[in-house]
Amino acid sequence: MDHSMMNHSKPSQPDNGKTASNSKTEKTRILTGNEFALIAVESNQQLSTDVTLPVWTFNNSVPGPEIRVKQGETVKVRLTNRLPEPVTIHWHGIPVPNAMDGIPGVTQNAVQPGQSFTYEFKAEVPGTYWYHSHQDSVNQVDRGLYGAFIVEPKDADKVDRDYTLVLDEWMSSGIPETSNSTGMSEMSGMSGMGHDNMNRGDSENHAESNAAGNDNQPTGMGHNMSMYDLFTVNGKSGPLVDKLPVKQGDKVRIRLINAGYLSHQIHLHGHEFYIAAVDGQPINHPGVVKDNLVRIAPGERYDIEFKANHPGQWLIEDHGANKAVAGMKAVIAYEGADLGPDRPNETANLAAVDMDRYGQAGPSSFTLDQKYTLEYTMNLNTEMKMGGMVYTINGKTFPETEPLNVKKGDTVKVRLINRSMMDDHPMHLHGHFFQVLSKNGQPLQGAPLIKDTLNVRPGEEYIVAFRADNEGNWMFHCHDLHHASAGMVTEVKYTDYKTNFKADPKAGNMPE
Missing domain, CATH: 2.60.40.420 (Cupredoxins -  blue copper proteins)
Incomplete structure (x- = not known):
């Protein structure tokens, strides 16, 4: 099977004797097996014909290595940090044990410069996932600390070609860093790298750039995403x-x-x-x-x-x-075709696939009218507080947000309501999958929709449900990480779970 244009190789270590000022990234590799080494290191990435930017990498590439494992395998990943700041790795979408979730200050202390940490978990659920730093993630993901993680199923129809396309946005110009109006800490040395340089109080229309200008959303206060030009x-x-x-x-x-x-x-x-x-x-x-x-x-x-x-x-x-x-x-x-490429038509007005009605109905884990152990409502909003913009859940910002307190075995129904005038909120639940039951009061008509990340657009309301089947303390947050770093985070906390983790006040833990 031809997985992609990437190079197949065993885990290897980049030449870390190079400095970020003169090193160049390598081609992203595909790593197979069940034991891996990821090294966080500085480099420079050529993004386009005329733009090269300083980046932070796993194994000297952006994206980092594509990791492919077989369903049921026990996976070990040793992270070594050769960056000037602490890092972690979160396994986005993979239901790992709580201690392996990579959340600094919640499940582990951030891995300090020069130190290592080994993640170990069983890859039980096949599918397309990804990994990224969750330490000061609004900045570190922006710098390039991410990669694809594929769990190949034991039994599946084979494909002849299997390609992974990781989508991202960058700033091509080095804009001087601005202070964070929310009072949240910002990483230094981030000139030209992306979202951290924005003024979150800017009234620039987020909708104009959100969805790359595709979605006509109401205007109003929002944060400025127009600096993305690459x-x-x-x-x-x-x-x-x-x-x-x-x-x-x-x-x-x-x-x-x-x-x-x-x-x-x-x-x-x-x-x-x-x-x-x-x-x-x-x-x-x-x-x-x-x-x-x-x-x-x-x-x-x-x-x-x-x-x-x-x-x-x-x-x-x-x-x-x-x-x-x-x-x-x-x-x-x-292969063998001598025809030239077809013409781009990126401004054509085409309809998006309606996932509320896509596929065929079938057996599902949850229904709207069944009895649930717990029901929660999460009102997602944008507010101005202390002269800056914050993103709230039920009027509060993390860590003051109220957690979803559960016990193992509970069935949980959550109503997600986006009351922001113009900001999308892609809500991501760690450690669990949830089923989407309704949108704007209407039950889904298509196939059962099982997700870990759900985009809630302005004015929308969804009902989702999940079973508390993975003990721990888990983040539930917006994956526009500016919104998370400015408050839109809560936790799902198992009240009968006891952790051995103790946060080190000297570790510089920054969970968002």
Whole structure:
């Protein structure tokens, strides 16, 4: 099976004798097996033909290595920190033991410069996931500390080509760092790297850049995302993005992972396709679609599959009014085809696949009318406090937000309501999957939708449900990490769980 354009190799250590001022990143590798070494190190990444930026990396690449393991394997990952700041690794979407979740100050102390930490867990649920730093993550993810994590199922239909596309956004210019108006701490030395340089009190219309300009949302107060002028696929933009070779007749899977802080709307040219999985979880009898957009919010993953039955060179690209979308595209190139690539049409007005009605209804774990052990409501909002913008859950910011207190075995129903005027809130629950039951008061009509990250747009209301089946203290937060760092975080806390972890006040733990 041809997994991607990435190089297959065993874990290797980059040349860490180099300094960030002169080192250059390597090509992202695919690592297989069950024991891995990840080294956090500084480097420089060429993002486009004319932009090279300082980055923080795992194993000297952005994205970091794509880790592929088999379902049921026990995985060990040794993280070594050779950066000037503490780091951790969170396994986004993977139901790991709580002590392995990588949350500084909650499940572990941040790994200090020069130190190591070994993560160990069993990869029991197959699917497309990713990993990233959760220490000062609003800044560290922005600098490049992320990578794909694929759990291959024991029994599954084989595909001929299996590609992973990690989506992200960058600032191409070095804007001087500004103070954080919320009073949250910011990392130094982040010039030109992204979200941390924004003034969260800016009245710039977030909707204009959110979803890359695709979604018409109400205007109002919001944080300025317009500094993003460079969108990337696997750390590259425009002509630097690797082509995706296929042969006629191939069954092709493309795994889309959004590691950025904006939603993107992805269009596959020239082919019918179906959405095989969302957040790693399979869709029951997915329907075939063509010329529809796949809307993918921060933290989400969508696996699409298609039959390579239309020879030529075809684009898979982002859509929107923001001119930066032009860089977020890859070419699907048929081997032996001498036709030139088709034309981009990133401004075309195409409908997005409606996941509320997609696929066929089938057996599900939860219903709207069953009795639940606990019910919670989370009102998500944007407020001005002490001269700065904060993002609240039920009017409070973390750590003052009220946790969802559960016991093992509880069934939990959560109502998520976005009362922000213009900000999307992609809500991510650690350690668990939840089922989406309704949107805006209407039950879902399609396949059971099982997720760990759900985008709640302004004015929307969702009801989700999960079973408390993984003991620990777990984060539940917005994955626009500016919103998380400015307050939109709570926890799911098992009241009958006792942890041996003790936070070190000298560790500099920054969970968001």
